[in-house]
Amino acid sequence: MKSYIIGFISALALTLVAYLFVVNHWATGDVLIWIIMGLAALQVVVQLVFFLHLGREQKPQWNGAAFYFMLIVLVIIVAGSLWIMYHLNYNMGMDPKQMEEYMLKQSSKGF
């Protein structure tokens, strides 16, 4: 019971703080992004531990193993995709406005 109450209160606080940071402009730019990502990561851990009881199983901890493997695959997919697409856009050699015009022109050709 205590686990769920601690989890709930913490998650609630983390949600509200992140929301207020954005809506009230308590921070801006990259700093803001890092803050809300940090709060989100924290809340994920809180929910994993206090709601999903991750790490509390007896040996052998196959749930934990499956989770960490998923994390590895996930990081490869997400980081890899972002890396590739960022380089693709960079190698197209245009600034965002030119890229937008280029894409609009391409799609108007009706491919």
Added chain:
Amino acid sequence: MNKPVTVTHALSNEHIEEAETKHLGFWIYLMTDCILFATLFATYIVLRGNTYGGPGGKELFDMPFVLAETLILLISSFTCGLALLAAKAGRKAYVAVLLGVTFLLGAAFLGLELTEFTKLAAEGHNWQASAFLSAFFTLVGTHGLHIAVGLLWIIVMMWQIISRGLTAGVMRRLTLFSLFWHFLDVIWIFIFTIVYLMGVA
């Protein structure tokens, strides 16, 4: 006041192993679901700026609305946890009530989300309008679809609790349901942060 009745009615080793195997199996399914969502997130992040000249998140997202959705889902995750605790204590009536509250909150969340979607579509911002919107509707819509399945699962569980009582099988399925429901709230944290907060920041 009904006395708590433990549900371990002569659980043989086989029963326990079977339960643990099914538990691990469902957990592995949840892990694959995480990867599914990760691909949708990666797609959204890549395409978030591709608004085809139209509006982006900053113009379209209603933040108080989204906060309400978030809090509703968080509370439903909490009541789901309480339902499982009640089930472990054998308190059938409490389980039914708490599952019912979880259902109502989940339905409220889905209702709000559908309102959001139909409003966007009615204004012409549908999933065909731009890559950003395609990615948005796919990601958030997939999550909503999972919630809908969860709601169906709650109904089935309530039926089973009423007709069979808190048997070992029902207990196991309740545990798996709560895993599913908590997992959906975890995914929502990412949607809330990456789609909405970062869309408006």
